Each structure stands twice: as structure tokens, then as C-alpha cells.
Amino acid sequence: MDHRGAAVKEGLSVGVRALAMGVMGTVLALVAVLLLRAATFPGPEELQRWGRPGASRIPAQFSEAELTAMKEALKEAIRIPTVAFSSENINTTALTEFGEHLRKVFPSMFSTSFIQHEIVEEYSHLFTIRGSNPKLEPYMLLSHMDVVPASDDDWEVPPFSGLERDGFIYGRGTLDNKNSAMAILQAMELLLRRNYVPQRSFYISLGHDEEVSGKHGAQKVAALLKSRGVRLSFIIDEGGYIMNDFLAGIKKPFAVISVSEKGSMNLKLQVDSTPGHSSIPLKETSIGILAAAISRLEQTPMPNMFGYGTEKSMIEQLAGQFGFPLNIVFSNLWIFGPIVSRILEKSRVSNAMMRTTVALTMFNAGIKVNVIPPTAQATVNIRIHPSQTVPEVLDIIQNIVADDRVQYHVLNAFNPLPLSPYDQEAFGYQLLRRTIRDVFPEVSVVVPGVCVGNTDVRHYANISTGLYRFNPVSLSPESFKSVHGLNERISIQAYETQVMFLFELIQNADIEKVPEPHSAVHEL
């Protein structure tokens, strides 16, 4: 996926300024009425008790030796080139080496009596951590070990060097997603060394082919658990972050927990027409007909679905972070929704959150310069908004192309993932939210979002309804671009914080249900 965080900020900056001027008059007229509502924007959040009933909490304090060891373990993981080029071509030697590395740096994970380790489909790892209270429904921490390719060209340091420079560890996988694979195991390893025994059972699963499908890793692990009758309370995977400096008008970082992800369709379009000698061309060729068809697709945006997915909740919950008058505008979408959605269209990321997108990614035709080819083919990669389905989108596409000479072949497709709950009782969501508040006090608000890319957690939809995508990592637009891009890196401090987050989250999960809120005054 192409992450363009900077474009978000840039596009929204222009839009936000235009909006501020354009609606000022309307806003002032409404202000007297609306100020009353504005006064109810997020005030001090009520404190809630999370933790381990009947057991003392283990403080997230790590020695210098532990901090050094965790850093070196990540560097070594980055040096192992677990590249997935395609479903058929994954560096399996490196995956085996990665498994050996895990055994070396996390020995307690492989030797503790209440932890079972299994290898699934030769390279994926599944840890079952048996908690002391079987009444608590288990959960899962999920990540993947495979990475997308990276060539040495244009990187400041070789992508598989794991080099440390200016407080950062560089390399492919430092953000996507070896940081998570290592941090999850690291946090649990540190807890085990402090004699921690969980109350709630949980699973840790590391897939080996997320970047090419997850069909052999995550899908097989999910099938194995289903065959054992396992149901999971929630699962946490990659695909949401702490967004730093992403939206013009919001200075403080905010956290996005993706509660859904878009569907996907790879669609081949084909045109067959009469071949022949290029010296006596026909009026139209297969190439020309197909090029016109896919150009129409590119030029015709799919419908704007603002208000039918999570993006509306996201904006409403972010509203209080904007200054006046934008806070009024963004929290009154019942009147300003159409204008706001037009603004959001201006940036690539927020546009992708609001509508199905169509990207033209492959085009094949012709074999020789003086031969008119009989066939032209193009493949488009479509990401489907959570409120639409594969057949609906296919229908819209055929209407846009509107040419009977074009044939359609769906290469593969799946519908968007259902929305996972994010209400006050949603245990997984509230657990994340609470732990974010504890570990990232600078975060102003936690909001639900939709993941525009696909993640391994989608394969678990038949054993859990609580699928959450959140990496406890603070991303700037610049670092967002480095995922699948150049100079991917993580600061050592960010990695330590990620380990600390998981260390806290695992302990916070040892509670039966979302605690009753206590008033802030009472807690103080």
C-alpha cells in the first residue's frame, strides 16, 4: 500500500482554510444555539479501574541491560530477510532462521509450562498462553514476520542491515511489522521473567505471508483454532496508529483504532478485436478501446460514502480537537456533513477512507511494433468501502465503462470486514483505549477508523467479532510514507514504548469486563 500521510495534511490544510472562510457566516448565525452543545465536547474523561483483581501489578520498568537486549533483538530480526515476493516466492530459509532467532532471544516463551508453542504450515508461529481463570474468554495478539521487498538503491542504509543511527533502527520491517512481532514476545518474555501468570488466556500468532495473502499463515491458524472450537473475545493486529501532525488544525496527536477494513477486488478487463498489419489500421484497436475504458474508470470517482462507515464517527470524535469555529463545523455534520466530506476528498488518505477506490495497476497488450494485437488486458486493484459489496461495485464499474466490448474477469475478491464494536462495553476497544491513555498521555483522543489496506486479522472473522487494528506507534506523515517505502525506521524510544504498551495491555486484560466508570473526583 502507498501511504501518503503528507498529502493528507497538505490537502486538508488547503481545504480547511477554504472551509473556515466559506462557512464563517453560517457558523456565526448558528453560534448562539450551538455553543451550548460545544460545551459538552469531551471534558475530562472519567477514570476507570483496569488491572488484575487479586494480584499486584508489575511495573513497566526495564533495566539498562534489558533495554539493550531488546534493541539488539530487534536489530537482529531486521537483518533476517524474510521477504515475501509472491505467494509462490517467499524466503523460507529466512523464515526458519527467524524462528531460531525467536527461540534464542525469548527463551521463557519456549520453556514456560503454561505456554504451548506450535508451528503452523511450517513457518507461522502460534503461542497459546493458558491463563489461571478459564471463565475469561481468550484474546489474541497478532502480527507478521514477512516483509515486502526492498532494494539497496535509494536507501540511506541497506534495508536489511538493522543499523542504528541517531537513535533510530533502520530497515525493512521496523514499522511493518517485525516491530510488533518482536515487541509482543518481548513484553511477554519480560513479564514471565517477573513471574507473571495471566488470568485471561491469550494467543500470540505470527504469520509468515501477510504481505502476499495470509492464506498459508493467518488463514490456517484461524482454521486450526476454529477446529478446536476456540472463540476469541478480540484480536489486535496492525493497521491503526497514533497520528502525529496529520491534520491541519489538530496539533496534538490522536490515536486511530481501525474497527474495519476495506474489501478488495482484483479485476481484469479484456478487449478482443481484429488483429492485423499496422500499415492498414482499423479505426479502433483493442488497445484503444481498453485504454478509453480504463481512463473512464480513473476519471470517474466511485460514490462518496461519507456517513455510511466509521469516517463520520471519526470526524465527530475529532471535532473537539479543532479550534473555533471548526470544532462547531465538524461536530455538526447533520448540517455541515456535505461540505466536510468534500474537504476530506482532497487528500488521498481521507478520500480512500470515504469511498471505494480504483487503481489501475497492470496493462498488457502487443508483441511487436507493426502488429495490431488481438487482445488487450488491464488489471485494476479495487478497495471497497465498508458500506458496499463486491457485486455492487462490479455493477457500478460496468456502468462507468459502459462498453459491451469490454469483458470482466474477477481474479479474486472479498467483501469489506464488518464493523467491530467500539461502544462503551466493547472490551477490546476499551482495553486499547485505556492503555493508550496510560502509555501515551499526550494523545488527545482515540477514534475509530477504517483500515484502507488489508491485514491478517480479516482471516479471523469467523472466530471473533472484535477485530481491531492498532500499532502502539506514533507516526508522522514522513514515517507513514516509509512503510513499504524508503528508509523505514523506528526510533529506539518508540520501540521501547511499544514494548511497554504491550506489557501494560497484557496486564490490563486480566479483568472480567470493562470496569464501571468512577468519577474523576472520586479517583483523585
Ligand SMILES: CCCCCCCC/C=C\CCCCCCCC(=O)N[C@@H](CCCCN)C(=O)O
Ligand atoms: C484523516 C487522517 C487519518 C488517517 C487515518 C489512517 C488510519 C490508518 C488506516 C490505514 C493504515 C494502512 C496501513 C495498513 C497496513 C496495510 C498492510 C498491507 O499492505 N496489506 C496488503 C495485503 C496484501 C495481501 C495480498 N492481497 C494490502 O492491503 O495490499
Ligand SMILES: [Zn+2]
Ligand atoms: Zn504489515
Ligand SMILES: [Zn+2]
Ligand atoms: Zn505491509
